Amino acid sequence: MICTGCSCLCDDIVVDGGVRNACRRGAGIFRFVNEGRAKPMINGEVVDFEKAMDAAGDIIGNSEKLAVYGLDTTTVEAQQKAIELAKTKEAYIDDNSSFCLGDFVELILKEELPTTTLDEVRNNAYVVFYWGTDVYHSLSRHMSRFTYYPRGGKRQRGYEEDRFLVVVDVRRSHTAKLAKKNARFIEVGDDLELIDAILKVLDGKAPEKFAKDAVRIVKEMQKADFNVIIGGLGLKYGLKGDYQQFLEFVRRVNEVTNLYFIPAGCHPNMRGFNQLLFEKTGHVNRYSFRDEEAGEKFAFPKLLEDGEIDAALIVGTDPVNSLPFDIAKKLKDIKTILIDPRQSLTAEIADVVLPSAISGLETGGTMIRIDGVKVELAPFLEKKPDDVSIISSLLEAV
Amino acid sequence: MPITPMEVYKLLPKTNCRKCGEPTCMSFAFKVINREKNIEECTPLFEDDRYSRQRDELLKLLEPLKEATETGLIVTEDLCVGCANCIVVCPVHAAEDPYGSAAGSGPKIEDPIFRLEDGVLKVINMTKCRRYGKNRILCVACRENCPSDAIRFLEG
Amino acid sequence: MGLKFAKFIRKIETEVVVARDSFQVEAADRGKLSEEFVKKSAVLYITEEFGKKNALREGEIVKVTRGGRSVNLRVVYNDTAPSEGAMMPNSIYANYLTDFDSFKRFRVTIEIADGNVTTPSEIIELIKSG
Ligand code: SF4
Ligand code: SF4
Numbered sequence: 125m126i127c128t129g130c131s132c133l134c135d136d137i138v139v140d141g142g143v144r145n146a147c148r149r150g151a152g153i154f155r156f157v158n159e160g161r162a163k164p165m166i167n168g169e170v171v172d173f174e175k176a177m178d179a180a181g182d183i184i185g186n187s188e189k190l191a192v193y194g195l196d197t198t199t200v201e202a203q204q205k206a207i208e209l210a211k212t213k214e215a216y217i218d219d220n221s222s223f224c225l226g227d228f229v230e231l232i233l234k235e236e237l238p239t240t241t242l243d244e245v246r247n248n249a250y251v252v253f254y255w256g257t258d259v260y261h262s263l264s265r266h267m268s269r270f271t272y273y274p275r276g277g278k279r280q281r282g283y284e285e286d287r288f289l290v291v292v293d294v295r296r297s298h299t300a301k302l303a304k305k306n307a308r309f310i311e312v313g314d315d316l317e318l319i320d321a322i323l324k325v326l327d328g329k330a331p332e333k334f335a336k337d338a339v340r341i342v343k344e345m346q347k348a349d350f351n352v353i354i355g356g357l358g359l360k361y362g363l364k365g366d367y368q369q370f371l372e373f374v375r376r377v378n379e380v381t382n383l384y385f386i387p388a389g390c391h392p393n394m395r396g397f398n399q400l401l402f403e404k405t406g407h408v409n410r411y412s413f414r415d416e417e418a419g420e421k422f423a424f425p426k427l428l429e430d431g432e433i434d435a436a437l438i439v440g441t442d443p444v445n446s447l448p449f450d451i452a453k454k455l456k457d458i459k460t461i462l463i464d465p466r467q468s469l470t471a472e473i474a475d476v477v478l479p480s481a482i483s484g485l486e487t488g489g490t491m492i493r494i495d496g497v498k499v500e501l502a503p504f505l506e507k508k509p510d511d512v513s514i515i516s517s518l519l520e521a522v
Numbered sequence: 523m524p525i526t527p528m529e530v531y532k533l534l535p536k537t538n539c540r541k542c543g544e545p546t547c548m549s550f551a552f553k554v555i556n557r558e559k560n561i562e563e564c565t566p567l568f569e570d571d572r573y574s575r576q577r578d579e580l581l582k583l584l585e586p587l588k589e590a591t592e593t594g595l596i597v598t599e600d601l602c603v604g605c606a607n608c609i610v611v612c613p614v615h616a617a618e619d620p621y622g623s624a625a626g627s628g629p630k631i632e633d634p635i636f637r638l639e640d641g642v643l644k645v646i647n648m649t650k651c652r653r654y655g656k657n658r659i660l661c662v663a664c665r666e667n668c669p670s671d672a673i674r675f676l677e678g
Numbered sequence: 679m680g681l682k683f684a685k686f687i688r689k690i691e692t693e694v695v696v697a698r699d700s701f702q703v704e705a706a707d708r709g710k711l712s713e714e715f716v717k718k719s720a721v722l723y724i725t726e727e728f729g730k731k732n733a734l735r736e737g738e739i740v741k742v743t744r745g746g747r748s749v750n751l752r753v754v755y756n757d758t759a760p761s762e763g764a765m766m767p768n769s770i771y772a773n774y775l776t777d778f779d780s781f782k783r784f785r786v787t788i789e790i791a792d793g794n795v796t797t798p799s800e801i802i803e804l805i806k807s808g
C-alpha cells in the first residue's frame with residue numbers, strides 16, 4: 125500500500141492487523157483512520173451531507189470572487205476537477221506551495237534548476253545536502269529510503285564510505301545529529317553566507333566564514349559526478365527571496381561537478397498540483413483565471429488580506445492552524461466551504477464542512493511524488509464521497 | 523546509561539563464597555550483565571539481612587535488564603519516529619536482505635532483527651544481531667544512527 | 679548565585695524558530711482539539727543550558743509575546759532547540775505570533791506566567807469574534 129502521510133509516498137506499507145514499515149506519522153494515519161473525522165456541518169451545526177452539499181453549491185453559485193485553495197493532500201484527479209471549477213467560475217486558485225516550496229518547483233519545471241529523482245539519488249548520489257529541513261521529523265523515512273543510508277546502483281558500500289552528508293540548519297536538529305563520520309553539520313545564521321563561501325572557494329579565493337567547511341564540501345563534491353541538495357523551508361526563507369544567487373551557486377558548482385536539487389516539501393501531492401497547473405497555465409500556483417495570470421497578489425493569503433474574495437473553497441488544508449493569525453482571522457469575513465476528511469480547526473469556523481474520504485486509504489487515484497515520479501494509490505477501504513465526487517458535483521451545480 | 527560490572531560488583535557481598543557457581547563476585551557481576559546469570563543466584567544476598575539495603579539498590583540498578591533484549595538492546599518506543607535508519611544501516615540486514623532493507627525498503631525477509639510496526643521499531647529476531655551469542659562483536663551501527671536515542675545498549 | 683540573579687530578569691527577549699515535530703504531527707492527525715495536540719503544540723522548546731541561564735525551568739508556564747499578541751506555553755527542554763533561543767512546533771500557536779515577513783523565525787519576549795497553556799479554542803474564539 126501507499127502511505128500518503130508525506131511527499132515520500134512510501135510504497136511498501138503492509139496492513140494486516142497492524143501497520144508494517146510505515147513511520148510513526150504514516151502508521152498513525154492508518155491506525156487512527158476513524159479518529160477525529162469531520163462531519164457535514166452548516167454554521168457549526170451537524171446536518172445531512174446532502175444539505176451541506178446544497179449549501180456549498182449556493183455559496184459557490186452566489187460567489188463573484190471565489191478562491192479555490194489547498195489541494196496538496198488530494199489526488200491529481202481531484203486537483204483536475206478543482207482547476208476546472210476555478211476556470212468555470214473565473215476564480216483564483218492556489219495551494220500551500222505559494223508560501224512553501226512552490227518557487228523551487230517552478231524553477232524545476234522551467235528547467236532553471238537541475239533536478240533528478242529520488243531513485244537516481246539512491247543509486248548514484250555521493251554528497252547529500254539536507255538544507256534547511258529536519259527530515260527526521262518531516263519526512264521521516266527520506267534518509268533511509270532514498271538518500272544517505274540505502275545501498276543501490278553505484279553506491280553499494282553503505283553510508284560510511286559511499287555517501288557524504290551535509291546538513292545545513294540554524295539549529296542542531298535530529299537530522300543534524302546524524303552528521304558524524306564522513307559528514308558535516310553547518311550551523312548557519314545566514315544561509316547566504318554559506319553560499320557566498322562556496323562561491324569564493326570555486327573562485328579560488330579564501331572565504332572569511334565557513335572556510336574549512338566550504339573547501340571540504342567542494343572537494344567532496346568533485347569526487348563524484350552526482351550530488352544532490354534536498355532543500356526545505358529553512359533554505360527558502362534563508363535565501364530571503366534571492367533565488368538568483370542560489371541559481372548562480374548551483375550553476376557554478378555544475379561547472380566542476382554535477383549537483384541536482386529536490387525540494388523537501390511535506391505535502392504528499394503538492395508537486396501534483398504545481399505540475400498540473402503548470403501544464404494548463406504555465407504557472408505553478410497563485411493563478412487568477414479571471415486575469416489569466418499568476419502573481420503574488422493572487423496568493424490565497426494575500427487575497428484574504430486584501431479583501432479581494434467573497435468565498436473560498438478549501439480542500440484538505442487547515443488555514444486556521446497554518447496561516448498567520450492576522451490573515452486567518454479574515455476567513456470570518458468571507459464564506460468558507462471546507463472539504464476535508466478530518467475535523468480541523470478551520471472546520472470550527474467554516475460556513476460549510478463537507479467530509480470526504482482519505483486519499484490513498486479510502487479512495488484511489490494518482491499522486492506525484494516530490495521528485496516528479498507518478499504514484500498510483502492503492503486504497504484498502506472504499507469510501508464515498510471522495511474529493512473527486514464532491515468537487516465534480518459542485519462543478520455540475522454551477 | 524550502560525550498567526558496568528563494577529557498579530554491580532560494588533553492591534554484591536564481595537565474599538567470593540562461590541555459592542553462585544562463579545569463582546569470584548566480580549566474574550558473577552560480569553555474567554549478570556551479560557544475562558548468563560540471574561542475580562537471584564547469589565543466595566547470600568537474598569538470605570542475609572545484612573545485605574538488604576545493597577540488594578534493593580542492586581535490583582533497582584538492574585531494572586533495565588528486564589526490558590532489554592538478549593543482546594542488551596533497549597528500544598524506547600516513545601522516542602522513536604520510525605525513520606528506519608537503524609533497520610537500513612544494520613550490517614546483518616544489508617547482507618541478508620539485499621532487496622529489502624539494504625536498499626531502503628521495509629524488510630523483505632521473514633525474520634529481520636527488527637522492523638517498523640505501528641510506526642515504531644519492534645524487535646523481531648534478536649538472535650541474528652552481531653552482539654548475540656558466544657562470538658558476538660560490539661556492533662553499534664543501529665544505535666549510532668538513531669538521532670533521538672530511542673536505541674540504547676546496556677553495555678558499550 | 680546564578681539563580682538568584684536571574685530572578686531579577688523579568689523578560690527575556692529571544693528568537694523562536696518554527697520546526698516540524700513528528701510526534702506533534704501524529705497528534706494533529708488524530709484531532710487538533712485533542713489534549714494530545716495541545717500537549718505537543720503549546721510548548722516552547724529550549725535547551726537545558728538556555729533554560730538554566732535564563733531561569734526557565736522545565737514544565738513552567740511562560741507567556742510568549744510578539745507584537746502585542748501572547749500565548750501561554752509550557753517550557754520543555756530539548757537538545758535540538760537552537761543554542762540561543764527557542765523552538766516551537768508549527769501550529770496555531772506559532773502562527774498566532776507570526777506573520778509572513780518572519781514566518782518561521784521571529785523575535786519574542788518570554789516571561790513567567792501563572793495558570794495553564796492557551797487552548798486552540800481560545801484563539802479560534804478570537805477569530806470568530808473578528
Ligand atoms: S515517510 Fe512519509 S510516506 Fe513514508 S511512511 Fe512516513 S509519512 Fe508515510
Ligand atoms: S554467591 Fe554472591 S557473594 Fe558468593 S561469590 Fe557469588 S556473587 Fe559473591
Ligand code: SF4
Nearest residue numbers: 612651652661663664
Ligand atoms: S547492533 Fe549491529 S547487528 Fe545488532 S541490530 Fe544493531 S546494527 Fe544490527
Ligand code: SF4
Nearest residue numbers: 602603605606608668
Ligand atoms: S529506533 Fe531510532 S533509528 Fe530506529 S526507527 Fe526509531 S527513531 Fe529511527
